[in-house]
Amino acid sequence: MSFMKSILGSAAALALSAGAALADPAIIFDLGGKFDKSFNEAAFNGAKKWADETGGSFREIELQNEAQREQALRRFAEAGSNPIVMAGFAFASALGEVAKDYPDTSFVIIDMVVDSPNVRSVVFNEHEGSYLVGMMAAMASKSNTVGFIGGMDIPLIRRFACGYAQGVKAANPDATVVANMTGTTPAAWNDPVKGSELTKAQISQGADVVYAAAGGTGVGVLQTAADEGILSIGVDSNQNYLHSGKVLTSMMKRVDTAVFNAFSDGPGLETGFNVMGLANGGVGYAVDEHNASLVSAEMTQKVEAAKVKIVSGELAVHDYMSDESCPALDF
Amino acid sequence: MKPIPRWADVALIPLVSVAFAAICAALLLLAINEKPIEALMLMIDGTLFRSSGWGFMLYYTTNFIFTGLAVSVAFHAALFNIGGEGQAMLGGLGVALVCLFIPWPHWTLAILGATAGAMLFGAMWAAIPAYLQAKRGSHIVITTIMFNFIAAALLNYLLVNTLKKPGSMDPATDSFPVATHLPTFQDMSALLGFEKMFRGSPANVSFFLALIACVLVWFLIWRTRLGFQIRAFGKSPTAANYAGISPTWIIMIAMVISGALAGMMAVNTTQGEAERLILNFTEGAGFLGIAVALMGRSHPFGVLVAALLFGFLFQGGAELGFWTSIPRELILVIQALVILFVGALDNMVRMLVGQIFASLGYKG
Incomplete structure (x- = not known):
């Protein structure tokens, strides 16, 4: 009892x-x-x-x-x-x-x-940040072919891919974008081995810069790119440190800032629609000691110029979600 | 092996197995500095002492009953259907098409239509590997598991390109019309005057559909000529063939029934819970059906009990996730331990229990 x-x-x-x-x-x-x-x-x-x-x-x-x-x-x-x-x-x-x-x-x-x-x-505004790293990819590429590896084929990832392809074409209209998706189940977000395979496949098609927007799968993409001696671009967090000197840059999506702000504002926080774009630092590209040697002065100058134009509204990056099509890339 | 009484075979051995699994899980929790008794209490409190906990448990249970029955029927014909996952995905497609494009006047009719759609699509997806096995000798284990990936790719393609609600970021169809929404346990208890019961939990009338399916499968396997033929073929294909039972027919019919049952899971998840078709709504229930069928000895009543146990483990695991810092990988390990002991190490417990009964003088 x-x-x-x-x-x-x-x-x-x-x-x-x-x-x-x-x-x-x-x-x-x-x-x-x-x-x-x-x-x-x-x-x-x-x-x-x-x-x-x-x-x-x-x-x-x-x-x-x-x-x-x-x-x-x-x-x-x-x-x-x-x-x-x-x-x-x-x-x-x-x-x-x-x-x-x-x-x-x-x-x-x-x-x-x-x-x-x-x-x-x-x-x-992932398409804006992806546009900038797309420009950098095109300028860093010697083979005029760059790669994109997404997680699952969902609208969000198409938005990344579409912005990236537009940036590539803006910097080099003759460049080719090779795009692949990792899988069709949620396992695709955490499949570094498949990411590695796709990177090798894209290298064999001539890609020498690869952008991964695939969650944990990207770890495999960055690893293989570093092993094979090509450049890669990280996503969401700053991933430059993962392979110092071999990651061209990272497309920063400041989810951490969004969470930090929400927690700091506390109960009763200001509600409504909150756009995190280039203007307020919500997206951007990462430059630190790990990739400083890869980013040339010319690259910085052109990308910064494009950034100013996007922020001022002079340059509009097409958002895949606006009409569910992409002028620079077929899905 | 020493003989054991029937009640021990049916009840004692699974209990001992679950107890072994619980002891291992407890040791594991101790190893990472968590308190096993408190964890168990949390699981029981969050599942059995709350009506919404029951609501979640029975929701998971409904899925596991359908997929467990699906695997069981195929087992009786000695076929290993690993494709429950893919068949359920196609079943979801069937439910979505029926609910979105047919203007149903009332849910009672919609559930019949959706069930028919789910069964048809699930059965079709199982029929292809069945045909390849029956006519071409392609091993059903390989083909069904491969068809899971094809189903995932098909669903992904359709949801992103054709069925998606325009302008939405989420790869999912539009919500089904209100007339097709199934009453949840919350709605049903509200009718009886208990508004607060089962609040926010997804269990719905398809649980009763699952219970009906249990009875029908029992009747089919043990009370019909077809059931006898399926079992005869499962025990010895050559003897069945000699007795005039067509192997092609049995392989096809057993797999079609199996696929239809797996597809019916989608009535619960797609029409009952999400009320729209989403990616990834099967979440491994198709695979878990194998464990449920093994544990339930391919008997509908056993499947029901095993499905309840796994429903408890899923909802209890969620409670651990909410209120402790036990990582979700370890919650998965606890679930896996139960599968390991009950499904795979069954003979170990059986020999142990047999020894005990022999030393007590039991002769069989």
Whole structure:
């Protein structure tokens, strides 16, 4: 009997402690997992930076399946987490359902727009950042052929590819862009071996700069590019350090900033539509000590000139999502 | 091997196996400085002491019943259908087409139409490897697993290029019309006056569809001529052939039924939960069906019990993910330990239990 009591007691204590943490922020990672060296990891780094700077704590979960999206949102909202940040466009429909049930909780969704008074939608102009690294790729290429390796063939990745191809053509109209997608299942976001195979295939087609927009798969792309003596371009996080002197640059998508800002703003944060583009440093290209020798003065000058034009609106980079077609690349 | 009583075979051995798996999992948790008893309590509390926990458990269970039955039917014909995943994907396509393009007046009719669509598409996807096995001798294990990848590629292509809602970033179809939405357990308990029950959980009427499927599969396998032929072929193809049972017919029909059952999983996930067709809605349930069928000894009742256990492990695993820092890879390891002990190391436990009964003087 006392055994039963202690079991029930500890269950009750757990249930209580589960609801005790009030107003800590929470972050939900997408199926790719927290340590993908890319998108989710950038989100985690933003959260960790906030925790280090403020001494605060946050809840987190790596999802295991699709049905958990709504469950995770509800459980965290019920436990009092606020704000709740979710990394990935796939949360949109679950959030649409949940947001109205918890009007006092602030939600932040990255990469997608959800129209609700308590939701901040953060979207990135990936095509603008990809345009700039595309220009750099074309200028660094000696064979006039550059590669693109995406994760899955989804609209988001087509947006990366389309911006990149436009940048390549802008810097060198005669250049060829070889584009491949890694796979058709979510495993494609974390398949470095396949990334490596595709890189070799693209090298055999003449590519000497390869841009990876494929989450954890990109680690294999960068590795093989370094081994085979060609240049690569990282994505989302600054990946220049992975192979110092062999990664041309990284297309920075500052998911970490978006998460850090959301956590810092705290409960009741300003909601609405939040575009992270070149103008506010939401996207960009990375230059540090690892790739300084690869980026020539001419490259910097031309890319900076294009950046100024994009920010001022003089140069419009075509967004694949605007009409679901791409002038510079066929899918 | 020593004889054991039937009740021990059916009930004691799975229990002992699960206990072994639990002990191993507990040691693993101790090794990473987590508290196993508290973890177990958290799993039980979040699954069995909350109505929404039940809602999630039964949602997973519904998937596992369908895929477990699918693998079981093929097992009875000595066919190893690893293609449940792909057949379920095609089933989802069937559900989506039926729900999007036919104006259903009410969900009761829509669920019949969607079930027919799911069964048809799943069966078609299983029929191709079945034909290749029956007529060309291409091994069904290889062809069905390859067809999973083809199904994934097909679904990806269709969702990105033709079925996607225009202008959306998400590779998914538009939401199905409201008339096709299935009542969830929450809706049903609200009818009975319990508004707060099963809140936010995805279990829906297709759970009852799964229970009906269990009964029908039992009837088919043990109470019909076709079921006898399937079992006879499974035990000895040459003897069955000699008795006038056509191998081609049995391979085709068993795989078509198997594919139809796997496809029906999509009624639960696509029509019941997501209410639109998304990429990746199968999430490995097609593969887990193999473990469920092994554990359930290919018997519909066993499949039901095994599916409940895995439903508990999935929902309990989610609770661990929410409230502890146990990494999700380790939650997967715990689930794998159960599969290992119950499915693969069955004989080890059986010999142990047999020894114990022999020393107690049991002669069989």
